[in-house]
Amino acid sequence: MTVETERLRSAVAVELDRARRRTTTLTEAVDDDDLVRQHSRLMSPLVWDLAHVGNQEELWLVRDVGGREPVRRDIDELYDAFQHARADRPALPLLNPAEARAYVATVRDKALDVLDAVRLDGRPLVTGGFAFGMIVQHEQQHDETMLATHQLRTGPPVLHAEPPPPARVPATGEVFIPGGPFTMGTDTEPWALDNERPAHVVDVPAFHLDVAPVTNARYAEFIDAGGYDDARWWSEAGWAHRQRAGLGAPLHWRRDGDRWVYTRFGRTVPVAPDEPVVHVCFHEAQAFAAWAGRRLPTEAEWEKAARFDPATGRSRRYPWGDEDAQERHANLGQRHLSPAPVGAYPDGASPHGVQQLIGDVWEWTSTDFHGYPGFRAFPYREYSEVFFSPEYKVLRGGSFGTDRAACRGTFRNWDYPIRRQIFAGFRCARDAEPGES
Numbered sequence: 031m032t033v034e035t036e037r038l039r040s041a042v043a044v045e046l047d048r049a050r051r052r053t054t055t056l057t058e059a060v061d062d063d064d065l066v067r068q069h070s071r072l073m074s075p076l077v078w079d080l081a082h083v084g085n086q087e088e089l090w091l092v093r094d095v096g097g098r099e100p101v102r103r104d105i106d107e108l109y110d111a112f113q114h115a116r117a118d119r120p121a122l123p124l125l126n127p128a129e130a131r132a133y134v135a136t137v138r139d140k141a142l143d144v145l146d147a148v149r150l151d152g153r154p155l156v157t158g159g160f161a162f163g164m165i166v167q168h169e170q171q172h173d174e175t176m177l178a179t180h181q182l183r184t185g186p187p188v189l190h191a192e193p194p195p196p197a198r199v200p201a202t203g204e205v206f207i208p209g210g211p212f213t214m215g216t217d218t219e220p221w222a223l224d225n226e227r228p229a230h231v232v233d234v235p236a237f238h239l240d241v242a243p244v245t246n247a248r249y250a251e252f253i254d255a256g257g258y259d260d261a262r263w264w265s266e267a268g269w270a271h272r273q274r275a276g277l278g279a280p281l282h283w284r285r286d287g288d289r290w291v292y293t294r295f296g297r298t299v300p301v302a303p304d305e306p307v308v309h310v311c312f313h314e315a316q317a318f319a320a321w322a323g324r325r326l327p328t329e330a331e332w333e334k335a336a337r338f339d340p341a342t343g344r345s346r347r348y349p350w351g352d353e354d355a356q357e358r359h360a361n362l363g364q365r366h367l368s369p370a371p372v373g374a375y376p377d378g379a380s381p382h383g384v385q386q387l388i389g390d391v392w393e394w395t396s397t398d399f400h401g402y403p404g405f406r407a408f409p410y411r412e413y414s415e416v417f418f419s420p421e422y423k424v425l426r427g428g429s430f431g432t433d434r435a436a437c438r439g440t441f442r443n444w445d446y447p448i449r450r451q452i453f454a455g456f457r458c459a460r461d462a463e464p465g466e467s
Contacts, residue, residue: 049169084134085109096144163221170433187296194370201242201373209236225414236462242372247303268313281309304371312447315456327459329397349380360389391455399444429453
């Protein structure tokens with residue numbers, strides 16, 4: 031057994047533990063009645079998410095990788111996300127909070143036994159610890175989903191965190207991104223998921239991109255200008271949804287006299303003008319961009335701005351380079367319970383000076399979710415392939431609720447264009463003028 035293999039085992043164990051500690055924080059912050067309650071029909075009860083992460087860990091690490099006997103085969107169907115819509119899950123005979131906690135603890139003990147014994151090479155599922163990394167990311171993704179559920183619950187605050195850092199540098203205007211080819215996606219990131227693969231060359235025409243995400247102050251200008259009442263700025267589908275849903279401001283905003291306030295994790299405070307706007311759907315983002323005389327970036331434009339280094343001609347792992355995300359780079363991992371003001375993370379800027387591409391808010395792009403050329407589903411079609419459709423739009427960059435293990439320059443998220451409960455915002459782009467270089 032090599033030193034490198036032992037380091038990998040230790041790193042995997044640390045990441046599994048880090049994800050579980052976050053899950054524990056999110057589920058023990060509320061009482062059992064809150065755990066089993068459905069706070070929104072868009073979300074599962076927290077206790078479903080808790081047992082679901084354990085069930086996925088059992089399926090992949092205990093049974094598949096480890097070849098061990100099932101812990102609870104009888105509950106597989108209850109925690110299969112494709113079998114039951116979120117709205118229907120409260121009516122299922124779910125494990126109660128005590129049973130769910132005992133179940134995930136038993137599964138984790140067995141998964142760690144597997145980690146100690148299994149070879150981390152040979153078949154693709156275990157090479158580089160892939161299956162363990164997939165489970166880490168899965169749990170962290172559900173932790174972000176549970177954080178969104180916390181945002182939708184009513185009652186006094188139960189989550190606490192330090193405020194994000196203040197702005198350190200100006201972050202206004204736009205930058206010019208020259209046209210040309212770059213490598214999109216990855217063949218080398220060991221825990222990259224199937225929809226991030228394979229690496230392929232994309233030729234992107236020159237464009238301009240906002241230095242920072244659109245702020246609350248700028249978005250309020252759109253509202254004050256009657257943007258929600260003017261069909262000119264909305265697509266046909268967007269206008270129909272705006273009317274049907276009665277949209278008039280980002281989710282959780284409301285008027286308080288002559289100012290906007292929002293309720294965030296049980297606390298109602300004035301809207302911070304310099305924070306990225308969050309809880310807007312794709313249609314709202316697209317309408318704002320049209321009103322501003324701009325557009326949303328394509329997914330390829332976003333990734334080129336985030337990864338391409340013109341000095342070397344190669345694509346980085348992150349905007350700041352190949353180093354793993356540190357606190358100075360980005361607002362990730364529920365370290366704070368809000369986006370940071372624009373200009374708060376200059377150390378995370380891209381080579382072209384684009385800021386906060388990672389963390390703070392997921393950023394809507396104009397691209398439909400699809401597979402890259404040469405895509406191959408791995409290790410199962412239901413992770414990505416079954417969602418490839420114009421019904422879903424791609425989001426990039428992660429949010430303040432996204433963990434660093436589930437966020438990198440190639441990571442792709444997707445959702446329906448009407449979704450607002452997710453921690454999503456946007457930035458704008460525009461085409462370069464003819465002859466501009």
